[in-house]
Amino acid sequence: xxxxxxxxxxxxxxxxxxxxxxxxxxxxxxxxxxxxxxxxxxxxxxxxxxxxxxxxxxxxxxxxxxxxxxxxxxxxxxxxxxxxxxxxxxxxxxxxxxxxxxxxxxxxxxxxxxxxxxxxxxxxxxxxxxxxxxxxxxxxxxxxxxxxxxxxxxxxxxxxxxxxxxxxxxxxxxxxxxxxxxxxxxxxxxxxxxxxxxxxxxxxxxxxxxxxxxxxxxxxxxxxxxxxxxxxxxxxxxxxxxxxxxxxxxxxxxxxxxxxxxxxxxxxxxxxxxxxxxxxxxxxxxxxxxxxxxxxxxxxxxxxxxxxxxxxxxxxxxxxxxxxxxxxxxxxxxxxxxxxxxxxxxxxxxxxxxxxxxxxxxxxxxxxxxxxxxxxxxxxxxxxxxxxxxxxxxxxxxxxxxxxxxxxxxxxxxxxxxxxxxxxxxxxxxxxxxxxxxxxxxxxxxxxxxx
Numbered sequence: 001x002x003x004x005x006x007x008x009x010x011x012x013x014x015x016x017x018x019x020x021x022x023x024x025x026x027x028x029x030x031x032x033x034x035x036x037x038x039x040x041x042x043x044x045x046x047x048x049x050x051x052x053x054x055x056x057x058x059x060x061x062x063x064x065x066x067x068x069x070x071x072x073x074x075x076x077x078x079x080x081x082x083x084x085x086x087x088x089x090x091x092x093x094x095x096x097x098x099x100x101x102x103x104x105x106x107x108x109x110x111x112x113x114x115x116x117x118x119x120x121x122x123x124x125x126x127x128x129x130x131x132x133x134x135x136x137x138x139x140x141x142x143x144x145x146x147x148x149x150x151x152x153x154x155x156x157x158x159x160x161x162x163x164x165x166x167x168x169x170x171x172x173x174x175x176x177x178x179x180x181x182x183x184x185x186x187x188x189x190x191x192x193x194x195x196x197x198x199x200x201x202x203x204x205x206x207x208x209x210x211x212x213x214x215x216x217x218x219x220x221x222x223x224x225x226x227x228x229x230x231x232x233x234x235x236x237x238x239x240x241x242x243x244x245x246x247x248x249x250x251x252x253x254x255x256x257x258x259x260x261x262x263x264x265x266x267x268x269x270x271x272x273x274x275x276x277x278x279x280x281x282x283x284x285x286x287x288x289x290x291x292x293x294x295x296x297x298x299x300x301x302x303x304x305x306x307x308x309x310x311x312x313x314x315x316x317x318x319x320x321x322x323x324x325x326x327x328x329x330x331x332x333x334x335x336x337x338x339x340x341x342x343x344x345x346x347x348x349x350x351x352x353x354x355x356x357x358x359x360x361x362x363x364x365x366x367x368x369x370x371x372x373x374x375x376x377x378x379x380x381x382x383x384x385x386x387x388x389x390x391x392x393x394x395x396x397x398x399x400x401x402x403x404x405x406x407x408x409x410x411x412x413x414x415x416x417x418x419x420x421x422x423x424x425x426x427x428x429x430x431x432x433x434x435x436x437x438x439x440x441x442x443x444x445x446x447x448x449x450x451x
Contacts, residue, residue, distance in 0.1 A: 101228025126259025223256025
């Protein structure tokens with residue numbers, strides 16, 4: 001596995017190369033065919049075991065020797081045989097007892113691995129998928145001849161390994177299951193017969209999951225229960241004397257997300273001297289890295305999925321699934337038909353961005369907060385461009401009906417009255433060009449101005 005020093009060296013090297021080449025991470029993602037989110041995670045040392053194939057793609061995009069990045073992360077790579085199977089990894093994993101609030105998930109995962117050859121563990125960013133897997137390995141490693149965590153092999157080598165008459169546990173941690181690179185691989189894993197068990201962790205459900213037959217087992221992780229979350233926070237340094245009501249508010253805000261809670265507590269202890277009340281009063285959004293990860297997820301959505309996301313964010317309440325299509329299409333003319341809305345909702349659900357309450361659907365609390373912030377940024381960008389008469393196409397001021405919002409946008413924009421008036425005057429001056437696009441934008445601007 002890659003150590004912290006190697007990940008730091010990789011991050012530093014990549015940043016240096018980007019500066020020398022005069023490109024940003026988005027361009028590197030485009031050139032390499034690696035997702036932008038994965039590039040961002042590499043730059044921020046968040047990928048514990050980068051795949052050799054990914055490192056080689058990035059190296060080729062940077063026009064450096066294909067093995068350069070691999071040797072930084074895995075210093076002994078030249079001395080390894082690509083057909084090597086096992087690594088002494090068990091001792092690096094935490095004990096089962098050290099994992100808070102996941103005993104039921106560990107039991108189910110153990111049961112699934114006994115009876116199935118392919119298991120998916122999915123959940124929102126930071127929910128604890130990797131931690132669960134590492135504790136799980138300690139618990140069941142004796143059941144397998146060898147355990148492979150993100151093996152340094154090509155897809156073809158993994159397939160050949162599974163064909164052996166042995167029982168391996170192969171763990172593919174943090175796999176981008178929506179990537180075109182891995183979809184054929186996953187399809188083959190579903191159809192093939194083998195003694196081994198493959199466990200895939202991902203932030204979202206596989207795209208083809210509902211079409212697979214037989215359908216693999218899927219374990220979706222939720223946030224920690226309140227008691228486990230409190231134990232986690234206190235274990236990380238939160239004073240047991242902290243107001244319990246405020247602690248519960250913090251847990252609710254982050255939906256029991258372990259990584260989010262740890263990052264928040266770090267800010268509380270270092271920036272607010274342990275004053276949780278002050279932190280909650282001054283932070284309507286999330287701590288940096290957590291917020292950035294959610295922002296990347298939102299940026300990967302299609303225009304239609306983004307529109308549905310913002311539409312749900314504006315309403316801020318759970319809406320019955322059957323009613324969403326009809327209600328959404330009343331004004332949103334970007335859509336081709338109602339089926340497109342249903343497909344967009346299903347895609348948001350596949351990406352684990354939605355929360356279900358019976359038959360009703362809303363955004364997860366963490367997604368709701370970040371979507372509000374992102375929408376506010378998008379609207380402000382549009383308004384400034386209109387005011388400067390430099391916008392070619394009106395987007396969100398046209399597609400969305402802000403007059404029905406429940407997130408206090410009018411109050412948030414109250415300090416921008418001058419820019420709002422300039423934008424409104426610009427649109428009203430285009431009397432000869434007025435159409436539904438401009439009329440909708442004018443109505444939204446008048447609403448934000450309180451007219």
